[in-house]
Amino acid sequence: MADIRGFRGFRYDLGSVGTLSDVVAPPYDVIDPALQQKLYDSSPYNAIRLELTRDEPGDDEQTNKYTRAGNTLREWVVENAVRQDTARGLYVYEQEYTVEGQTFVRRGFLARVRLEPFGSGKIYPHEQTMSGPKEDRLKLYRATGFNLSPIFGLYPDDGTVFAPLEQLIRSAPPIVARDHLGVINRLWVVTDSATISKVIGAMGPKPVYIADGHHRYETGLKYLEERRAAGEVADDEAAPNFCLMMLVGMSDPGLLILPTHRLVSGLAADLTAPQLEGVLAEHFDVLERTGTNAQAAWEHVLMDGSQSTFAFGTVADGLWTVAKLRDKDVMASLAPDQSEDWRELGVSILHKLVLDRLLRDKIGGTPVCKYVHLLSEVTDATAKKECQVACLVPPVGMGHVEQISEHGEKMPPKSTYFYPKLLTGLVFNSLKKD
Template structure:
C-alpha cells in the first residue's frame, strides 16, 4: 500500500527573501553552469545554493556539501526558511505552454514511505546511475533535508483524490512563482485534518509509479539504511522513513510526456536513399516529406503508433517515415524483455536501427544527443550537428504502467515529463516532524 503523510514543510518567508520567482530553481539534473550562475545572481536565497552548490575557489572534495548545509542552516536560523506549524498537504499546480498549447498539471506534495523496489507498491520505470546517487547522498548527509521532491504518479480515473483537495483552492490565494522557462507554479497549503485523512485513505490502495527523481528516491533508501545503522531512526514514523514526493494522477489532463528525439552522430555522411536502403529489410517507407521535418513529425504523431519512426538525413535534408514490418524481429534482439518493452519506439530505434542496421549497412558507431522539441531538431540539423535525426513517438501512460508494473525498466531516455518540478516550493526535513 502507498503510505503517505502530511508533513510540516519548510517554506520561504517571502517578506524576508522577496518574490518566490527569485528563489526557486529547477532540479539539479537540468541545470548547466550558465543557468546555475543566473540563479545565483537572482537572489542570495535562491534554492540553487543548496540544490547545486558551486565549488568555491580552492575548495576540495566535499566542501560544497558542507557549504550547502551551512547555507541551509543559516536560512533557518535567520527565519528566511520557516517550518509550517501544522502538518499539511501542499497542492501544486503548474501552468505551461508546449508547441503553442497551454496546459495545467495538478497534484500535491506529501511524504511517502520509502519501500525498496520490488517489495511494495512503488514502481520505478528508469535505470539509475551511481554518480548522481553518490552526489545526492552526500547532500542528504550534510543537510538532513529533501531539497527537491520525487515525482510520482498514481491511477485515479475518477479524479477522486484531487477533487477533495480542489475544494480548498478558492478559500485562499496561492503563492506563485514563474520560472526561467515561463512556467507558472502555484502552491496552496491544505491543513484540514478531515481532508488529509480522506486523502491518506484514498491513496492507500493505489500503486505509485516514479515518473522522475529515481536517483533521489534510491538515495532516500540508502540514507534510511545508514540512519538505521547509526541508531538515528526512532521508529517507523520517524522522518527518515519517508521522502517528499509530488503526486499526480495518471489521468490528469495536464500530464504530458514529451517525445525524446535522437540526434545521431559519429557516422559517415548518409543520404536519405542510403538510410532507406539500410532499413529496407525490416521497414516500409510510409511517408516521404522532402525537406519538411514538421510534416514528417506530424505524420508520426497522427499515426500514433510506436512502430512508426521519423528520420531526417542531414547530408541532403530528406525526411521520411518508416514503419516496422514485423515486430517479431525484436524477439531475438531483446529476448529477456517483455513484449511491451520490445514494442516501444525507442526500443525499436536503438536495438534494431542504431545497434544493428546502421552499423552493418552504413558504418560508424552511432552516438546520440537527446532533444524534445521540433525546433531543437531543426536547429541541430540546420547546423549539421548530426548525420541523422530520428523522431520517436512519445510513450503513453499505459506503457509506463504496464512496463513498470511488471517490475521492468524502460530503455534510457524513454520519457520526459515536462515541466520539471521546482526546487524551493517546499523543503522536507529528514530529522524533524
C-alpha cells in the first residue's frame, strides 16, 4: 500500500497577508508572463514569488530566481506571514468549476505520501517526462527545502476513503479562494486522529496513479537521493522521504479529464479537406463531412465514444472532416514494443500514424503541435489561421490511465489534462522538518 501520513503543513497567516485569493497561484507549468505579472501585482505575498520567481538582470549562480524564492520563503516564515500548523492533519481540498456551461465539484485531501521509485511499489506514472522541468524544480527544491505545490494522485475508490472526512467538513466552514479562472477553491484542516486513521486504513492496499505532477514526483526522488548522499536523511521517517500529494478517488463525480487537441503547423504545404482525405484514405474511413461546423464534428467524435475517431479541420478551406481508423493492426507495426492498450489510444494513433507517418510521407515537412483543450480555443485558432490542420482528439478515460500505468508504460506527452489545476499556496510541505 502507499504510505500516507497526516502532516504539519505550513500555511499563510491570513491576518498578516490578506485574503487567500490574493496570495494563491496556479502551478508553474500553466503560467505565462502576463499571468506571472498579474500575480506579482496582486500581493507582495503571492505564491508566484516562490513557485515561478522572475529572472532579474545580473542573475548568476549565487543570486537568481531560485535563491530569491528560498530567501523569500524564509523571510515569510520568520515574520509569521507563513506559519506551521501545530497538529498533524489532512487537508480536505474542494474545487468548484465550470466547463462549457456545466458545473463540477471535485474533492480530495492533501497528505504526505512516501516516495517510492516507479515500478517498486504502488505508485504509478502514466505520462512521459522531460529533463528541463525536472532540473528547474530540483533547483527550487534545493533552494527552498519545500514542496510548494502538490502532486495530483488518484486512487480506485467506492467513496469509503472520503466518507470519514465528509462527516467533519459538513459542520466546519472552509477557507475559500477564487482563482484567476473563477474556480472556487475550499480548504478544511482535519486534525482528528481517529478520522485520519480511518482514512489511512480505508486506503488499504490501494494503488495511487499520478494524474498530474510527474516532473515534481521524479524531482522528489532525485532530491531524496541527493539528501541521502549528503547524510541529511537520518531514517525512513525523515521529511525528504515524503512528498505533498492531493489524493482524489477515481469515482469522484467531479473528476474531469479534458481532451488535448492538436493545432498542427510545419507541413510542407497547406491542405484542403479533399487533400486530407486522400492522405488518410489508406487507413481511415470518412464518417462525416460537417462543412464549417466544428461543433458538429466534435459532437460526432464524442458520440462515437471510441479512441479511433478524430475530427480534422483544414484551415486552407475552413472545412471539417470526421474520420475513423479502419484497421487497428497497423499500429502493431508502428509501435511493436507497446501494449495493445497503448496502441489503441487516440493520441498514440494520431502521433504514430497520422502525424509521424501519413502527413510526413505524403505532404512533407515536420509537423509541430500546439496543444489546447477547449473547442473554442480550436475555432479561435483556425479562424486566425494560426495552424494548418486542427485535430480534435477523443478524451482518454480513467480506465485508460489505470491500464497504461499498470502496464508500466507511459502515455505520449499531453495525453491527459486534469482540469482545474491544483493551486499553489494553500499548504506548503517542508522537506526539512516534520
